[in-house]
Amino acid sequence: MNPIIGIAIKDVKTFFRERGTLFWTIAFPVLMLLLFTAIFGREIPFNASIGIVNDDQATPLSANMTASIILGLNETKIFTVKAFENKTEALEELNATTIRAVITIPQSFTYNLTMGMPASVSLAVDETSPDIARVVRDGIKTFFSEFYKHFNPTYNEPISVIEETTVAQVRIGYKEYILPGVMCYPLLFSSMVASTGAIVYEREKGTLKKIRASPIRPLGMLFGKTLAALFQTAISILLIGFLGAVLLAPKVNWNIPLLAPIMFLGSMNGVAVGLLISCIGRSPQEASGAATTIGIVLQFFIGMYFPIEYLPEYLQQIGKVIPMTYAAQAVRDIMIRNATLSDILQPMWILIVSAIILNVVGVLLYKRWVEKE
């Protein structure tokens, strides 16, 4: 047989016999296909929660008017409207990004509208997510430009929407939005791939035998590997941050004392996931395929590049159980919304608990694997 053909046949056979590698090779494009279809193959890209505050409660007619606005906004399917008693409460939720905009209906709004006088509402939009802010703003303006036609056909000028100062005081550009997300990239890739590769590589190369024949305990070895993975991740984050700052000059808050623990906890989660993969993967190819596929898929769920509101509801639920989502959100909150320690305590706790659980499971799996060897 021609040696070239022989090599090709051998490699093809090897590929098809490594079932794990085969699975991840096929799983990757299939997952991407399903994911992209789920995200972008829909008519409505997302659903945003918005708040409404009614300061125009003088007459039953005005209460009825507000109810009609809420009903109309909900019927657009773009918005889910929540009514607030007062504006302070609504702005608090806007700051916490649980709602994306606050519409305030001023006094005399109904009167003006019914009397054919110029009517306006005020709008505060969460500008920290530029894509969402644009869609929300356009959606609300379009809604009010059409709403009056249904309410009072004799009214002949659109309801004006007056924008208020927004959450972060300045409108956030895409570079400000994307940089915190990209800085979370190493949490998925560097940490996960580093820890996966480190152990599987040692096993494949045989050098794990050398380590296991030494007095170092399995846990000690894992700590060493974790340290290396954390270091690699830290270098990646610093480089991305530095290059991002130099090349894009974004107007973000570099609160290192808050960013450092979030990044650390996010990395610990990534390292633990990598460890789990390395204990399951039978060959470096399989483990690296699994780590890369999982990393690439997860990046869409955690809101790295676009808000998770873009995802269909069921995919958003998946995003909410992935610890890295909270790391990405916390990093964005710190850098864009000037979040303080108390603002990020919740994601911090989620990251701590998940890191502990994942690492304990990883260590147990690793010990079991070592004993099996």
Added chain:
Amino acid sequence: MIIEVEGLAKHYGEVKAVDGVSFSVEEGEIFGLLGPNGAGKTTLMEILCGLRRFDKGKVTVLGFDLAKDSYKVRGTIGFCPQETLLYDMLNVRENFAFSASLYSLDSKKFKERVEFSTNVLGVGEFLNRRVQKLSGGMKRRANLAASIIHDPPIVILDEPTVGFDPNVKREFWELIKTLKNHGKTVLLSTHDMYEADELCNRVAIMDKGRIVALDKPHILKTTLGGETSIQIKVKEDQTKKTLKALDKYDHIIRDNEIQIFAKNPWEIMPEVSNKLVSHGILTEKIEIVEPTLEGVFIKLTGRRLTEEYK
């Protein structure tokens, strides 16, 4: 005794990889485990190094019970397996530093050990070269040096010269002897009878997970290896003719090799040669053969050392 093994057993389902093995190793000796591939040598060595658990028996190393103090035992052993366990992207010194870190060596001791490796094991010329750029022989030398960088009293070598050409093999044998001269106790496995004969103070012959004989090589050869003989190798088509010519001598035939036994083979050697010449037989090889460990193994198991298990 520096190593004591009593009734050690390791089974993989029905397969008895190590089957009730007992032996002890004296301090400062080179102790060999001789047997074909699959005899259980590697499993036995990996058990001693703490890489595998065992099912039955007791192992004591420098007074530590392996079952209870596995990590203390590991600290006393330098394990050098068949494969090269070095990191290709690091240079030799960096590999040494990594190995030293596994045994918590301080920098002073590390410097001393690097010096030892340079002066005694001859790694100085490629100490700062990346492993991927080393020749096979250099890699094995560096591998041995890395495995004993922590200055262990016991060195375990699993088939240390397998795949070497004769010259490199001889060089490596000298290194192993040097280790012994520096006070190390060496436990080595091999399926090369010459290696066992050349290096080992005592040899345990292993077959199917058991030790079938254990003693000094010369005693094994004298007691179990048979007599000195004349070995003649001829072309296959001349075998019958040769047997006819040498009919009067006590002989056996294996393939196209004829072995003649006599009380004093040196005396009958000229006569045998003349007979072959007078019958017009061309020999490929004719030599006087001393008893070998291979002979011992054949006598004990009925197979050659190079034969694989079926």
